[in-house]
Amino acid sequence: MKILFKNVIKKFLLFSAGVLLFSCTNKDELEQLTKExxxxxxxxxxxxxxxxxxxxxxxxxxxxxxxxxxxxxxxxxxxxxxxxxxxxxxxxxxxxxxxxxxxxxxxxxxxxxxxxxxxxxxxxxxxxxxxxxxxxxxxxxxxxxxxxxxxxxxxxxxxxxxxxPKVIKEEVWISSKKPIIRYYPSSLGIELENAQGELILSLGSFTGVKKYTFPINLFGIYSTNKTGELSLFDFSPKGECMVEITSWDPVTKKVKGRFNLYLVNSITEEYLNYTGGEFEGVAEGN
Known part of the structure; x- marks a missing residue:
């Protein structure tokens, strides 16, 4: 009788342990499913x-x-x-x-x-x-x-x-000072200013009257200092960047021209499109 009672108790304990183990396993799996x-x-x-x-x-x-x-x-x-x-x-x-x-x-x-x-x-x-x-x-x-x-x-x-599309600020160029023009044997440098900043143009392989375009024979940079911080704008290939010399006297070095420039600030991604730019003056140099 004692042996029979022990076997019953043993089976009950094994069954209880199995139920408990199964319940814990299901609980762990459920928790894992709700976590991930x-x-x-x-x-x-x-x-x-x-x-x-x-x-x-x-x-x-x-x-x-x-x-x-x-x-x-x-x-x-x-x-x-x-x-x-x-x-x-x-x-x-x-x-x-x-x-x-x-x-x-x-x-x-x-x-x-x-x-x-x-x-x-x-x-x-x-x-x-x-x-x-x-x-x-x-x-x-x-x-x-x-x-x-x-x-x-x-x-x-x-x-x-x-x-x-990018927001592009379009303006007509209006110079605030007379241009500074320098002539070199194979290039022409032009410094211009407007109310917002300074523009430097360099015409490579300069031969007088013709159109100079970026990036073939036109280079330069535009800088502004409106808020106390210097901002630099480069020429952008996404728009027209050209300087056309409409008049050139190789003896007196008197020059006249016009330009359109599409500029970009690579840091702020701000775009400027200047049109209708004009300049006239006598170049310094030989």
């Missing part, structure tokens, strides 16, 4: 793609089965971009039984979050890309079923993109 999850991105419509030329920012808005994912990144033209360095990712995930979406942001320190550009057609304005991201939940008080960390894989983006 991997999803394959499935989009239900074409993404909204925007390229802002003022800030060189490329934005993808993709709508999936469970929410909206937004990728903002610095557009560098490289085919593969680590988003931890150049981008910002937000995901508004909808959950069952809740009207408030759970928000996720890019998980710090994960170099696996990347966007790969597969194709850019500048003529038709079409982009094709793939992405994978690791995100961390940032919404407090959200549904406990939503994981703390979410890995999204196999994301595909394809569609037309919209360009926000």
């Amino acid at each position: 999850k991997t999803e394959v991105w499935k989009s239900n419509q074409a993404p909204i793609i925007t390229l802002d030329e003022n800030t060189d920012t490329l934005t993808f808005e993709s709508y999936g089965e469970n929410g909206k994912l937004t990728i903002k990144m610095k557009y560098t033209g490289e085919w593969r971009s680590p988003l931890i360095e150049t981008g910002r990712v937000t995901y508004q995930k909808t959950t069952v039984g809740s009207t408030v979406p759970v928000e996720y942001n890019l998980l710090p320190g994960r170099w696996s979050s990347v966007l790969q550009m597969n194709m850019t057609d500048f003529t038709s304005q079409i982009m094709k890309a793939e992405f994978q991201v690791s995100l961390k939940k940032s919404t407090s008080g959200s549904s406990p079923e939503s994981p703390e960390v979410l890995h999204i894989t196999n994301g595909k983006l394809f569609g037309h993109y919209t360009v926000i």
Whole structure:
């Protein structure tokens, strides 16, 4: 009888331990599932793609089965971009039984979050890309079923993109001082000023009356100091940069000309388009 009772107690303890172990395992797995999850991105419509030329920012808005994912990144033209360095990712995930979406942001320190550009057609304005991201939940008080960390894989983006063009400041050049002109055996230097700054022009391979264009035989720089800080503008190949000598006397060195310049500040990405510039004077030098 004692042996039978011992066997019953032993089986009961083994059964209880098994139930406890099973319960703990399920609890651990449940906790792990709520902490971290991997999803394959499935989009239900074409993404909204925007390229802002003022800030060189490329934005993808993709709508999936469970929410909206937004990728903002610095557009560098490289085919593969680590988003931890150049981008910002937000995901508004909808959950069952809740009207408030759970928000996720890019998980710090994960170099696996990347966007790969597969194709850019500048003529038709079409982009094709793939992405994978690791995100961390940032919404407090959200549904406990939503994981703390979410890995999204196999994301595909394809569609037309919209360009926000650069804001260009256009002005007619009005000189505030007489020009300083210097003649050298093979070049002509011109220093001009307007109310905003100083302009230095250099005409290479100077032969008199003709049109000189950047970057073939025209070089120079424009500097402003409006707010106490020096700003430098270079000639930009995106617009017209030319100086036309309309009159030149090799004996008296009297010269007359006009110019149009398309300038860019590479630091602030500010563009200036000066038109209608004119100058006249006698060049110094032999």
